[in-house]
Amino acid sequence: MANVYQTMERAELDACIAQLEQEAEAVRAKGLSLDMARGKPSVQQTDLSRPMLDLISSESDLVDEGAPADNYGIPDGLPSARRLAAEILGVDAANVVVNGSSSLNLMHDLVVNGYTRGIGGNEPWCKQGTVKFLCPCPGYDRHFAVTDRYGIVNVPIRMRDDGPDMDEVERLVQSDSTVKGIWCVPKYANPTGVTYSDEVVRRFAALKPAAPDFRIFWDNAYVVHDLVEEGDKLLNIFDALEEAGNKNLVYEFSSTAKITFPSSGMAFVTASPDDIAEIRAAFAIERVSPEKISQLMHVRFLQDAAGVRAHMAKHAEVLRPRFELVQQKLDDGLSDLGVATWTNPRGGYFVSFDGPEGSAKAIVSLMRELGVTLTGAGATWPYGKDPLDTNIRIAPTFPSLEDLGAALDVFVLVVKLVSARLAREER
Ligand SMILES: Cc1ncc(COP(=O)(O)O)c(C=O)c1O
Incomplete structure (x- = not known):
């Protein structure tokens, strides 16, 4: 099915791209430095295990x-x-x-x-x-x-x-x-x-x-x-x-x-x-x-297993808002455009995102230019070769909620811009 950019008249599409490019320039001017690349726990999560460090001392059996x-x-x-x-x-x-x-x-x-x-x-x-x-x-x-x-x-x-x-x-x-x-x-x-x-x-x-x-x-x-x-x-x-x-x-x-x-x-x-x-x-x-x-x-x-479950429930409390924010930002920004699909997992560390064919490298590259690091496009395939160049791994666990929200706003903008440019190239 055609996405919203593919159905636009040429003049409307040009105007839309010009508007998105202007927004991207405004982001570039902010000089952001954000990271959504690797699946690392946040500081709030590693802090949960600090009490473990007090359980062994020179007095311990x-x-x-x-x-x-x-x-x-x-x-x-x-x-x-x-x-x-x-x-x-x-x-x-x-x-x-x-x-x-x-x-x-x-x-x-x-x-x-x-x-x-x-x-x-x-x-x-x-x-x-x-x-x-x-x-x-x-x-x-x-x-x-x-x-x-x-x-x-x-x-x-x-x-x-x-x-x-x-x-x-x-x-x-x-x-x-x-x-x-x-x-x-x-x-x-x-x-x-x-x-x-x-x-x-x-x-x-x-x-x-x-x-x-x-x-x-x-x-x-x-x-x-x-x-x-x-x-x-x-x-x-x-x-x-x-x-x-x-x-x-x-x-x-x-x-x-x-x-x-x-x-x-x-x-x-x-x-x-x-x-x-x-x-x-x-x-x-x-x-x-x-x-x-x-x-x-x-x-x-x-x-024991019950102890692990109780500890993991604390991790979930830290992580849930981050994963919810990903869904909310992507839903609000992209769900009506028909350009992308993404997963909504009930656990783990990642959201998998698929944009239009031929978009992933361009999205990751423009994101980097605008100050947000993502996992390299193609990394999720052997030899870095995603045959359709669609897949991007989103890792929402490490950044603070505020940074994650800012990074996702840039992501939504970049996905729109790259999708619109692709629609224009296809003509
Ligand atoms: C699927 C999977 N396996 C293994 C690891 C690494 O685990 P470890 O730190 O135990 O080597 C990761 C880390 O991201 C992972 O996602």
Whole structure:
């Protein structure tokens, strides 16, 4: 369907563009410096976890259920940390390793393990010629960067409203033995906010990969990150695997990065008993032992799944107004123009925005000129190549409400201007 600019008479369109350009010049003159680029928690959110820092002192008991936190050893993580991680993911603590402070780091290490050592006794991927990972798009640029770094071919797969296009996933995974993995963010996906439907999770769990060393990288980064009281419900992939009679298929990851402090928390991974044994063996070479004092602080602060939920409700109170402001500004500014669509997620860290074809790069670039930084256009696709150049990731969590409102006003103006110019170029 034509958008409002495409239906205007030429003179009316010229006048409209002149008016918008004048408004853009007025914004430029303000010399703004605003940032809506990366999904970082705001200061109000990280402040919520400051009391955790008071829970460990020189007087503290540094032993967790018989496991000393103040020395080497306990390679799978402290018992109470593994239990907390297991509760968050709804899995058996026996199959959980808590290690490091970044889940992306664990994902990276397991890609490297597949690439250099091989998975399940198979040849390392580096000796198998061309190997591929599937990349649901729009998706998380840092995932794509990990596989790209090792020369693994990133293959885009379309995201739908209920998860990745499973016909395509099944077709490729089940017919092509060079497909070794898929990047998934199953709850409140980065950046769409989509939570995979039960059917999609079941179809993942029932995959019969052509490659025995294929694994699903199930990055449940936003597992407890609801913005509303009744958040989305994600089917537990390990329950679905059991139903499907499948075993060594999934590595699931998460961390406390956006629960407490990014890059100073606990990261964890769970997998089948066979896979977790292999993961343990890899980690045993890579690390002497995990950051157990940080783990101790986390379990004393968060305690259990109920403690995590209560803490996340406080995050939601900080974040909800920001996400509501995004919807309000976009609705007020753009909903009547037919130029764009955007998501309205019930959790996570992002809103995914699609403008007219061929607009995203121009929007991001003009935004930068006017003093507002956005995630680079194309970042949500492998190799930075958004085939239609439509998608922009909006990250509303970090700026103050005031700055966010100002940045969104500029965004609405720029989307209008770029859309109007495109309509004129098309003639
Ligand atoms: C989907 C996803 N996974 C992982 C991460 C990074 O998590 P961590 O800090 O635990 O490495 C992010 C951060 O934005 C993310 O969006």
